[in-house]
Amino acid sequence: MRKNILMSAWIALALLLAVGIFMQQESGAGTEPSATASGKSESTSCVYPKEFMKSHHMQVLDEWRHDSVREGDRIHVTPDGREFEKSLNTCLDCHSRNKMFCFMCHQYANVKPTCWNCHLSPMEVTK
Numbered sequence: 001m002r003k004n005i006l007m008s009a010w011i012a013l014a015l016l017l018a019v020g021i022f023m024q025q026e027s028g029a030g031t032e033p034s035a036t037a038s039g040k041s042e043s044t045s046c047v048y049p050k051e052f053m054k055s056h057h058m059q060v061l062d063e064w065r066h067d068s069v070r071e072g073d074r075i076h077v078t079p080d081g082r083e084f085e086k087s088l089n090t091c092l093d094c095h096s097r098n099k100m101f102c103f104m105c106h107q108y109a110n111v112k113p114t115c116w117n118c119h120l121s122p123m124e125v126t127k
């Protein structure tokens, strides 16, 4: 009997938490101007915080590619409710002010992503 009461308490707590998270996401959607799926945005922040992007943008791209190509899930929604198409072009659109943005840093870090073998490179995009 006691066990049952304890169990219900846990379930109630879990439900409360789930509803709380849901409501937080809902309210978050209204607070920021939402971007178009093309990734063009009034907003000035990256898809994740800058520090995270610095060390994890490859994982983000990897995830985006997987979701987009394998799962057909093409839209990334940020915690603050902005929407971006899961495409390399989304990154390049937003970082278009400096065509060398990706290149310079990779040069410095001595990494050579092979993505540009197939994808349009920032240097080829005319804007």
Ligand code: HEC
Binding pocket: 061, 062, 064, 065, 068, 069, 086, 087, 088, 089, 113, 114, 115, 116, 117, 118, 119
């Ligand atoms: C051998 C050619 C090739 C290489 C190399 C390649 N891709 Fe792709 N990629 C494709 C093709 C083809 C698609 C499918 C395009 C579509 O679905 O519109 C795609 C789709 C994607 C997508 C989702 C849709 C889009 O338009 O961006 C992402 C993200 C992506 N690739 C990221 C990368 C990244 C990051 C690299 C480098 C690490 C990379 N790709 C290297 C061929 C390639």
Ligand code: HEC
Binding pocket: 039, 041, 043, 044, 045, 046, 047, 050, 053, 054, 057, 060, 061, 084, 088, 090, 091, 092, 094, 095
């Ligand atoms: C809505 C516009 C926007 C989009 C979309 C976007 N970024 Fe950013 N990104 C920014 C801004 C703004 C910063 C912060 C730049 C600064 O403060 O110097 C940033 C920072 C970064 C940084 C860290 C740079 C540094 O000097 O530490 C990397 C790496 C990065 N972005 C890669 C990407 C990649 C890869 C994508 C696509 C998956 C992407 N960004 C999509 C706007 C964007």
Ligand code: HEC
Binding pocket: 054, 057, 058, 061, 088, 091, 092, 095, 101, 102, 103, 105, 106, 109, 111, 112, 113, 114, 115
């Ligand atoms: C702040 C510096 C910096 C910027 C800016 C930057 N990168 Fe990178 N990138 C790195 C470093 C460092 C690595 C290697 C990290 C590792 O291997 O752990 C890397 C790795 C990658 C990889 C994986 C390559 C591989 O062969 O595994 C991809 C894809 C990539 N970056 C895409 C981009 C794109 C697209 C942009 C521009 C929108 C960009 N990066 C901007 C520093 C940067």
